[in-house]
Structure formats: structure tokens, C-alpha cells
Amino acid sequence: MSNKPIETLEYISDQFNRYLAPSIFLFGIMGNIMNCLVLSQRTLRSNPCALLFLASSFIGLISILLGLPTRILAGWHADPTTTINWICKTRVFIVFSTRTMSIWLITLATIDRWLISSINIHRRQMSNLKNVKREIFITIILSILSYIHMFPCYGANNIDAPLKCYENTAGCLLMTDLTYVLFSIIIPLILMIIFGLLTISHVHRIHTRVAYVDNTVRTIDHSRHVNQNSKKTDNHLLRMLLLQIFSLIVLCIPQAVQKLYMTFKPFGSGSKLEDAIKIFLYNIDILLAFMASAMPFYIYVLAGGSVIRKASINLIRLIQRKIAC
Template sequence: MTLASQLTSLTTTLMIYYMTPVYIIGILGNLTNILIFSRRKLRSNTCSRYFIGMSVAQIVLFNTFGLTRVIISRTGVDLAGMNVGLCKLRIFVYIYSLGLTRQFLCLISIDRWILSAQHARIRQFSSPRLVTSLIIGSVCFWLVFSIHGLIGYEITSAHFCGAPLGSAYAEFYAIQITISSIVPFLIISAFTLLTFRNVRHWRRVQIVQPSVNVANLAKKAITNRSLSMNVSHYRREFQLMKISLLQVIFYVVFAMTSTIFPLYSYLTSTLPKSTDQLAIDAFIVSTALILLYTYTASTFFLYTWVSKTFRKELLLTLMTLVRWMKRAHL
């Protein structure tokens, strides 16, 4: 058995026996993320909106490219390689959902840096109205940007759905996928380091309660309630900051291959390659995708592990679900 056939067999095995459970866990996990971050205590937080948007984008990503690769590995049939409409639609949704996922990660990193800043003027940029505008703008931008996939992708020889080799679009696609992989990676890494620096130099605000006299009891009660609300809000912010910091670290680790390899492919695209080298390149691409999908499937476990607030809201959600099921059976 040649190296090329061995790598092809290994890729098929990974797609069947590894990607299938990853797909199921990823869908259920991201649906749970949406449910938890939509709860009243968390949905008022600006960063929760980014987490919800990213979970939706990851579900779309799983159901387009992840699911189709599992089906192809199990059946050996690629419907996108037989129908040009499906071919164009699949790459359009893939570019859209992957780009949106990466952008939400960038926005999460920037938002955590803003909230950890020592200057109040900077922290004011993390407002619900601005976050909503950025989410809508991101959705619209990637919808428009991804149209190039509908235009450029074709069914080539051997029922392969891809950019025609040697065409101007193939070069454009190689450049854009390289840039769209590296730029988010750099943004996420930079703002994560800046946030770490802010957290390291963070000084806890000492809350000094005003002196109380008999005539000021009503004012004291209002002040204490306000301070309690501020402390609770700060704790939720800190929990989300822990989630976002660890999340971007995991992304940097798992997405390293999918970030660097497009640049390598573009730089070596004009060089002659043997059959074994082409098989190695294809195996690296599949491995990079598997690592990327592993990351998107692990977010639920990451949130549960890191955040006490997330675990508490998850438990409350499960209790509500159990009560609802009991009522339904009565």
C-alpha cells in the first residue's frame, strides 16, 4: 500500500469514527450555549451576545461542511460534485459561517480588552447598542463578501467541487483564505495579550460605604442595594472574561494548522509536487479541519469548566427542563 492510499484510508477513518461524535457533540453543545447565554442573568451582558452569535455561526458551519464531509466519508458520494448549485451553495455558506465565527472571536477579544481597560472612556465603548450594530454589520458584511464563492466555484474534473486550477479566481481564493486565516489569528492573539496585561495590573476597586446616621437610613438602603448589584455585575463580567480568555487560547492552539497551512499552500502552489506530497497536503488540510471542528465542539465543555456562573445557569436550565417535562406528563 502506497503512502497516498494509507493517508486516504486514515483520513476516511478519522472522518467516520471521530468526526461523527464531534458533529453530534458540537450541535448539542452549541444549542446549549445559546440557551444558557440567552438567560436573563447573562443576556444583558454585551459579550453574551457575541457568544450567542458565534454559537449560531458554528452550528451553521457544522451542518454545511462538517456534516457533508462525514456523509462523503461514509457513502463515498459527494452531491456537491454532481450539482453545481449545491457546489456553490456549500462554499458560500462555509465561507460565511467560518468568517463570521472568526470575526465574533475577534470581537470577543476586543470587548474583553475594552472592559478590562483602566480608563472609563475606553470601557464606554462596550455598550449594548454598539454591540448590536457590530453583530448586524458583521452578518451583512460576510453575506456580501461570501458571494464570490457563488461566482467562482465550479465542478471540475472527476466531479470535484472547487476553484478552477490556474484561474484568476483560484489565486484570489488562495490569497483571501490566507488573509482571512492569519488576520483574525493576529487580532485574537494581540488583544488576548493586552487583556492579560490589563488583568495583571488590575486594581480591585475598594468600595467605601458612606457614613450612616439615623436620618439617612433610606439612603443607606438604596446605596447598599446599588453596591450589591455592582458587585454581582462585576463578578459576571469577570466570569465571562475568564471564558473568553481561555477560549481564544484554545482557538489559537487548535487553529494553528488551519492558519499557517493556507499560506504554505499559496507559496508552494506553483511548485511541482509528487503524488505522495499531494496526499500529505490533503491529509494536513483534513487534520486542520478536524482540529477546527474539535475546537467548535469543545466550547460548551470549556464554558462549563471555567465559569461558575455558566455552571449555575446550566443547572437552573436543567431544573426548569425537568419541571416542564413533569408537567407535560401530568
């Protein structure tokens, strides 16, 4: 059998790593830095949902900074994780744990929007900075504990694997893949969809009730509606959140499917061409997952309306004033 199809897949994969990965890296670094600067402004950082976005962007920045350079080097066959054990172990642990932290913080932001949109005052009171800071801390600790097993499980110089930096045993492969697919992708995405739909339902019911009451009564519960600016911020944050959920579904589900497939039909169980296709798809899925970490700022600008754009403009003016001084 000719090796031409295998060589073609390897060539395309190298081109993606050489040229697409640097683009994701550049836009991801710029976007997440802008997110951190914009969302840390006083007008936004006091909002629990915005604080979750801020933490997610900072962690996404770490994931891109420490995870993507090796993919770029892989395109030139100079990836140090393929031969150096400690770099291999540290890199995969950071990438998997930070990606898990980031997606769970977005999940918590979805739940926060559901709480704040509820008619039940006790649920609304649960949306506060104290609870959010506690949730961020717990998320970071649980994500670290979930992937601490990667240090003994992963190793460089693997031959029968889609990457040379890969799990050493079938047991490790099963543990890592199921943990990642279920805990880092499937469960949080299901929760996002459920609470996103519940939030939309809450908002729809509120609008219906406000329209139903007499025109002189502008609110159902005065404590729910503090001022116009606060409501506008909440509405824009909800739009940002829903669009990000959609992007996460599109960009993360392929990797979950691929990992499940390779768990039950591992590398080396088929022909050389089948293995080459698995490696090719695995590399594409890795880049898609990094793209999910790189996109939030551009999603927020697109869906955040005047709230995010105004905060960005204020940030630029502040930087200009400091440079002028």
C-alpha cells in the first residue's frame, strides 16, 4: 500500500501547526490580555459574572502561553515534549487542568446568570462576590487534583501513540480520557445548556409579567431592578455568555468524541492509514480546543454591546493618558 495518503496527512498537520497555531497564539494572547484589562475595571469587576469571565480569561492566557508554543514547534519537528520527560508531564498537566478550570468558570457564570434572573429573592442573593471567589478557589483546587495523576502517567518518547508525549499505560489512558471527556467537557457543557435555557426562560417570564401589569408599575420587585445601567450590563453579560457557550460546544465536542473513540479503539489497533487519520484528527482537535481559549475577547466585543466597547475605549484612553504623562 502506498504511503502517499499518510505523508499527505502528516504534511497538512505540520502546516496547521506551523501557520494556524501561531495565529491562534497571537490572537489568543492579545485577546485574553485585553479581557483581563477590560474586565478588571471598576465598573465591571464588582459584577460576579464579570469576575468569573476575568478569572477564566486569566487562566486561558496561562493555557495558551504554556500549551501552544510546543504545538508550533511540533510543526517544525522541534517539540521538546517528545523527548524530555519533565517538560512533557508539566505541559500536559497545565494544559488539561487550566482548560478544565476555564470551562468550569464559564459554567459557574451560566449558573450565576440563572440565579440573578430568578424571581426568587434568595436565589438572587446567592449571586455575590463572596460566593464567586469561593467558587473560583474550589474550581482551581478540584481541577488540579483531577489531573495530578498525569505526572506518573505521562511520559515522552512514546511510539505507539498519536503523540510521543502521551500516557504510558492503558489504565492511565482510560483514566485521563474519561476524566477529561466527562469532567472537563460533557458535564460542564450540559450544565451550561440547561442553565442557559433556564435563564432565557426566566428572562422571558419577567418580560411577560412586566408587560402584563399596569403601565404605572415598572417593576415586579424593586430589589431586582437597581438601575438602568446595571440591567444593561446584566443583559450584555447574558448575551456574551450564550455566544461563548455555543462556541465551546462547537470547538470542544470534536475533541471529546475523538478521545472517546481512541479510548475504545486505541492507537495501533487498526491499519497504518487509520492510525495516521487518528493522529491528524487528534492534532486538529488540539488546535480547536486552544481556539476556544483564544476567542473569548472577540466574543465579548461582538456580543457585549456598548458595555464592553465603552470599557475598552476607557481602557485605551487611560493608557494614552499614562503614556502622555
